[in-house]
Amino acid sequence: MDERRPEILLVEDDSNDVAVALRAFRRHSLAERVHVLRDGAELIDYLLAAGSRFRPKLILLDLKMPRLDGRGALKELRRRPETRHVPVVIVSSSDQEHDIRECYELGANSFVVKQLNPWAPGEYLVHTARYWLDMNQAIH
Amino acid sequence: MKRSEPEGLGPAAILVIILLGIALSVLVWQNLRRERDAEVERQAEAYAEALGEAVSSGIQAIVAALPQPARRVQLGGGASSAPADAARWQSAAADFLEQNPSTLALLAEPGWGLAGSAEGKEIARQVLPDLRRRAADPTSEFLTPPISVSGGREIVAAQVRISGDARESGTVFAVIDPAVALSRILDKRALGYAVSVSAGDQELYRRGPAEPKRDLRRLGRTASIKIGTGPPWTLRVSPTAELEGLDLSSLWVLIPGLLGSALVAAAVHFGTLSWRRESALRAANERLAQQIDDTRRGEDSLKRLSEELEQRVARRTAELNETIVELETFNYSVSHDLRSPLGAVINFAAILNEDCAEQLDSTAKEHLNRIVGSASAAVSMMDALLAYSRSGRTELHKTHLAVRPLVEDVCDELSASAPRLKCAVKIGEMPDAYADEKVVRFVFSNLIGNACKFTHPNQEPSVEVGGIREGDEVVYFVRDEGIGFDMRFVDKLFRVFERLHVSQSYPGHGVGLAIVARLVRRHGGRVWAQGAVDKGATFYFALPVASEADGRETT
Numbered sequence: 001m002d003e004r005r006p007e008i009l010l011v012e013d014d015s016n017d018v019a020v021a022l023r024a025f026r027r028h029s030l031a032e033r034v035h036v037l038r039d040g041a042e043l044i045d046y047l048l049a050a051g052s053r054f055r056p057k058l059i060l061l062d063l064k065m066p067r068l069d070g071r072g073a074l075k076e077l078r079r080r081p082e083t084r085h086v087p088v089v090i091v092s093s094s095d096q097e098h099d100i101r102e103c104y105e106l107g108a109n110s111f112v113v114k115q116l117n118p119w120a121p122g123e124y125l126v127h128t129a130r131y132w133l134d135m136n137q138a139i140h
Numbered sequence: 141m142k143r144s145e146p147e148g149l150g151p152a153a154i155l156v157i158i159l160l161g162i163a164l165s166v167l168v169w170q171n172l173r174r175e176r177d178a179e180v181e182r183q184a185e186a187y188a189e190a191l192g193e194a195v196s197s198g199i200q201a202i203v204a205a206l207p208q209p210a211r212r213v214q215l216g217g218g219a220s221s222a223p224a225d226a227a228r229w230q231s232a233a234a235d236f237l238e239q240n241p242s243t244l245a246l247l248a249e250p251g252w253g254l255a256g257s258a259e260g261k262e263i264a265r266q267v268l269p270d271l272r273r274r275a276a277d278p279t280s281e282f283l284t285p286p287i288s289v290s291g292g293r294e295i296v297a298a299q300v301r302i303s304g305d306a307r308e309s310g311t312v313f314a315v316i317d318p319a320v321a322l323s324r325i326l327d328k329r330a331l332g333y334a335v336s337v338s339a340g341d342q343e344l345y346r347r348g349p350a351e352p353k354r355d356l357r358r359l360g361r362t363a364s365i366k367i368g369t370g371p372p373w374t375l376r377v378s379p380t381a382e383l384e385g386l387d388l389s390s391l392w393v394l395i396p397g398l399l400g401s402a403l404v405a406a407a408v409h410f411g412t413l414s415w416r417r418e419s420a421l422r423a424a425n426e427r428l429a430q431q432i433d434d435t436r437r438g439e440d441s442l443k444r445l446s447e448e449l450e451q452r453v454a455r456r457t458a459e460l461n462e463t464i465v466e467l468e469t470f471n472y473s474v475s476h477d478l479r480s481p482l483g484a485v486i487n488f489a490a491i492l493n494e495d496c497a498e499q500l501d502s503t504a505k506e507h508l509n510r511i512v513g514s515a516s517a518a519v520s521m522m523d524a525l526l527a528y529s530r531s532g533r534t535e536l537h538k539t540h541l542a543v544r545p546l547v548e549d550v551c552d553e554l555s556a557s558a559p560r561l562k563c564a565v566k567i568g569e570m571p572d573a574y575a576d577e578k579v580v581r582f583v584f585s586n587l588i589g590n591a592c593k594f595t596h597p598n599q600e601p602s603v604e605v606g607g608i609r610e611g612d613e614v615v616y617f618v619r620d621e622g623i624g625f626d627m628r629f630v631d632k633l634f635r636v637f638e639r640l641h642v643s644q645s646y647p648g649h650g651v652g653l654a655i656v657a658r659l660v661r662r663h664g665g666r667v668w669a670q671g672a673v674d675k676g677a678t679f680y681f682a683l684p685v686a687s688e689a690d691g692r693e694t695t
Contacts, residue, residue: 016484023491093480114483116519118512121487 005050006035007057008129011043011073012091013065017114021060024122030129040068044076052082055140058132060125061108063092063099071106078107085139087132091125149409157408161401169397177359180379184361187330188377192363195337195375198325199318199367202242203283203298206312209236209255210248210302226252242321243314244295248302249278250310263289264315267297271313279311285370286318286339294318294342296368318344334360334378340371348380356380464532471529475522482522485515521637524651528636531655536576536662540686543580543616544570547605550584554592565592568606571614574686579659584618586652587679591620593648594677613665613682621676625669633669656681 008030012018018036025031037043043061047054059077063070070090077083089110090103100111115124149157209232213225233246233255245256245264254261266289272278281301286294299313322337322345329335334348360378367373489511493500500508544567551565565588573580584605591603599622607616625633632638634657637650660667660681671677 014480016481016487020484020487020491023495093476116479116483116486116516118486118490118516121490 005054005056007033007133009035009037009043009046009056009059011037011040011059011065011070012062013038014062017062020122021125024120024126025129028126030126030133033133034129039065040070040073040076043073044068047077047080047083055082055138056086057136057138058129059086059088060091060128061088063090063094063103071102074103074106074108087136087138089128089132091128149405149412154405154409157405158398158401161404162397165397165400180359181361184333184359184377184379187333187335188361188363188375191326191329191335191377192365192375194325194329195322195373196365196367199283199321199365202240202316202321203300203314205236205240206243206246206298206300206314207302209233209246210250210252210310210312213248213252214302222251225250229253230255242317242324244317245315247313248310249313250302256315259291260315263293263295264313266290267295267315268313271297271299281311283368283370285368286342286344288342294344298368330377332380332382334376334380336376336378337365337373338376339367339373344373348378348382468529468533471525475525475529479519479522482515482519486512486519489515521651525636528651528655528658531658532662534578536579538575538663538686539577541573541575541577541580543573543607546577546581547584547588550581550588554585554589564601565603565605568604569608570605570616571607571609573614573616573683575663575683576659579663580683583656583659583681584616586656587618587681590652590679591618591622591677594620595622596674609685610682612685614685615680615682617678617680619676619678624671624673624675624677626673627671630669630671634667653679 008025010018010021012021022031022034022036025034035046037046040061043059061070061073065073068076070092074088074090077086077088084107087109088107089112090108091112091114092099093114094100095113103111110128112124112128117123209229212232213228216228229248229252233248237243237246237256237260243256243260245254245260247254247264247268254264256264267287271282271284279301280299282297282299284297286296289295296316296318297313298316299311302310302312318337318339326335326337326345326347335345336343336347337345356379360376362374362376365373365375489508493505493508493512497505547565547567547570551567588603588605592601595601602621604619605617607614609615634653635650636654638654657667660683663683665681665683667679667681669677669679
């Protein structure tokens, strides 16, 4: 596997959220392993460009995004054989049951509600990423 | 509605009908009488003619018979001597007189002498000389008009030749009583009629009443009879009351007329009455039908109106529901979308505070902490609002629910998440419910949480939970001995963001009870509270028990 390839794809259109997330990752020396994409379309383009052998360890996917949103991107990921088993964690401000259910049905591996913690901003993303990077056994 | 009884004919109309009936029957009666009169007149005329002839021929027959005894004497044969002939004459005359009672005396003029009753002989002796004297020829034949004789009688005298040659055979003179003769001729004839015969002023015969009733008298007829040499006799035939059907007086005619017309009047009266009653009944029926129609039309329009109203209500309800949904959506999206920038405020204030800690003095740090605190408060209010909004939209899944284990579970959770509340809950009678489990869990969690929270400082929370079945409801309560509340503001308890206690001492947003009330009401239940300041509070909520339909749905 190419060492320069990122292990985490963060798909998020809100620059504030991206900034907070990257700060948290940086504080845990994970920022180098994260690549940020602004929406679903960018994600799909990036994956196409990366080639069929590229397997990220985690895709953190926001739901509400311009152009191709989280649902559309998830569908596309699960439709493509080379990304069918890539771990996808939905990161959304919604805690609506129908959103959660729909995402699982589309093949999400986990659903995390965006958390607000003034004492440790964005820290929940680091916790989430740790699990998928260090603990999870993926299909390569 | 009172209506006058229909009337038959008025008295005037009845009177008119009766009078008309009488007039009609009188007319008919008169017509009948005219016909009868004509018949009677015809008969009287026929009788008069027939009886006149009978009288004429009867008298002629009497006269013609007069020579018979004299002829017997002449034809008797034997010794013809004057004394013998006279004797034989007397005998023959006696026989003849016996057979012909109208003949009173006989005188044969060969000189055989006078025969007859003493009275007859006397009359003969009275009238004979005068008649002989007047006669030009002693042998001539004659029949006199009636002659008054002594004793007040009227007689006629007759003389006939014994045979063709008077010189040889002589004549017979006779005194005849016309009354007897006429009686023999007329007595048995024309019964029912009065019959009289008169010669001039002298009445010779009468049968029946002398003065028939006036209307009958005019029906009489007369016949003139030529008798002998005198003026003709007059025979009169008049109907009498004995004649059948003739004695109809006007009164007897009036009675059937009156009765008949009364019957007609009664028939017309009752007919009219029944017709008018029927008309009245029919009119009443029509009015009734009209009223029924009106009522039905009224009902129809009422129904239309009510349908219209229902439609309008349904439309308004739909509009209202739409508005509510819009409001909820608005509430949700505002809360949700505001959360994001507020989150950024919190995050970056916190980051600033941490990352630039060396460049910031304590005042700046204090300000940043205030920013974070306020924004966090705003976010948690928004979360509360979101929860409230969700409580109005989430679907309810009612099931038969064992409440006691659920409450025990809630108490465990509360103690675990906030052990400092030191929740000591006494669970009493706890009937089962038919409700959404999440909702009941939330409600008990909220009420018990409040009961544990709103205590006096340094006071051990003491909470009692229970329930009771009351009619169609199960009523649950959560009672505490905490700070209570002022009953004047009880309504505020269940409104969003309304708080009765200062937020520093008792944290919260004042949304929990609003959500409780909303969820309970969505279950068709009720929620209320009782309390007093420093005397504790009791919160009640009632849920309807499962209807049979609900029970079937879940089984």
